[in-house]
Amino acid sequence: MKSALDVLVEPLASPGVMAAKLWLPFGSACDAKDQRGAHDLLASLLSRGCGPYNPRELADVVEGCGAGLRCDAQEDGLLLSLRSTLEDAELLLPLLAWMVLEPHLAPDQVALEKSLTLQMLQRQREDPFHMAAIAWRELAFGAGGYGHDPMGVECDLQSIERQQILPLAQRLPNGRSVLSLAGCLPDDIEHHIHAMDGFRGWPLVVEESNVCRLNYGTPACETIHLESMDTEQVVLMLGQATVPHGHPDDLVLRLLQCHLGVGMSSLLFRRLREEHGVAYEVAVHYPQLIGPAPFVLLAATGMERAELSLRLLLQSWDELRQTTLSQTDLTLARAKFIGQMAQARQTCSQRAERRVQLRAMGLRDDHDQRCMDAIQAITVDQIQATCQRWFQKPQLSLCGPPESLETLERVWAERHS
Known part of the structure; x- marks a missing residue:
């Protein structure tokens, strides 16, 4: 059994600034066949309320510190990113854990993010680069995990509801996750992380049943x-x-x-x-x-x-x-x-x-x-x-x-x- 959270630390001579990246091994390549876009939708929801904060309170905490917090869905995983000053690290770092362990996934926020994503997909249909890229993915990877854009497919996304998102969120802490910190860091931060609010509840071991086993796809017959x-x-x-x-x-x-x-x-x-x-x-x-x-x-x-x-x-x-x-x-x-x-x-x-x-x-x-x-x-x-x-x-x-x-x-x- 391996620890479910691997912590990496790189102190740098920066002017009181630090960055944290939390990698979760569940990306768009893990989307189910009829739910392409589910992990991207989940990523957009993680920063819309978590732990003790509702969406407005979370935005106020982050923006009030002049910090940046976001979550992006990539093919191979979800990447949570935090940028802040050293003096705000103690307050903001627990947000990364709460986004994974205690996301709110409120029904109104699910509906809002789903609507915004569908609008973005519709706009991208007017972009010839995007349309050519989608088609090339399908040629190269077919119905496999790399065969669609991380944002998903419009017809699939329209049918995705909160009940499909919940099990995806529940397994997030149980994969082989990595937290990397770089910049001006608090003393002994590597050992302090696991004692912080939020991170105290992180699972100690990886559940192998939650490992995402992928079929990346095979080329289509057409060229x-x-x-x-x-x-x-x-x-x-x-x-x-x-x-x-x-x-x-x-x-x-x-x-x-x-x-x-x-x-x-x-x-x-x-x-x-x-x-x-x-x-x-x-x-x-x-x-x-x-x-x-x-x-x-x-x-x-x-x-x-x-x-x-x-x-x-x-x-x-x-x-x-x-x-x-x-x-x-x-x-x-x-x-x-x-x-x-x-x-x-x-x-x-x-x-x-x-x-x-x-x-x-x-x-x-x-x-x-x-x-x-x-x-x-x-x-x-x-x-x-x-x-x-x-x-x-x-x-x-x-x-x-x-x-x-x-x-x-x-x-x-x-x-x-």
Whole structure:
């Protein structure tokens, strides 16, 4: 049996500021098949009354201290975040425990948050990026846990009621949770946490029956999805599900992400924007996940430039498997990777979140330093071999006007003929 709450502490020389991150291993990937969006709805409710505070009183306590408190649903878990000054830590830290152990989940608040989420989903249907991303998820993961946006699906959310939320809330304290604190911290805070109001009632052991066992999903038979929208722009997403964070090939893919999509010197920026002027936005999406992470090339372009944009994306994708990077490109990718790592550890909140993420994923606390040391040994041949393993069967999601989609579908069909 392991302790149900793992506490991590990182004292930093900050001007009286601290950040706390509480990770609960129940994310949107744990949504039931007909309740997609349930964990996101639960996350939004945790800060609407808990322990001794109703929603108004909770907001007054937090805002009266000039602090920040929120809960976000991600694919792999719920992340509770607190930012405050050292002098208010004793008052505010128990809120994190009460949100988990004693959430109110009042019927009127459930109805309000459900209404707000449905409104947000309706607005997002007007966003071609969002619609293309939803379709790509479905192509890559089908009905599995990663197959839908954490916010959920409108038809499922409409039928979710308080009685479906209650059992999800009841199991929150019983998983392998991690609390990370960083910044200017009270003395002996690690041992003091368990004696604080709220945390005194935290379970001492993990209940294995409450561990969320996931099916992340499997690719659909189709390789392309077309989403018609009355707009003059076309959004293209080309990619494939790859590896979890910390996998032996993950570091190589991180370098590729830097090479392809980080900064104005990246391949996609130079090729699609500077050389051909066909796309006004390019990026590479490669999130850090416990399960198979998407590696996706994104581009947004106008109707008249959509075909060339797709052909350039396909060219860039195929080159990864067919040709090796130059040593110059590899050196630049390494520098960008190190720069990103440094930028991601500048604030107390960033450092607390990264520590809690690594522990939740079962990775060592010095994982990032080990990665920075390891990139020097990665070769161009190793990069090409990794691409050949993971980039064999890309899937394409397109959102835009019907006339453009027909042309792009023919380009995709040519590739598979």
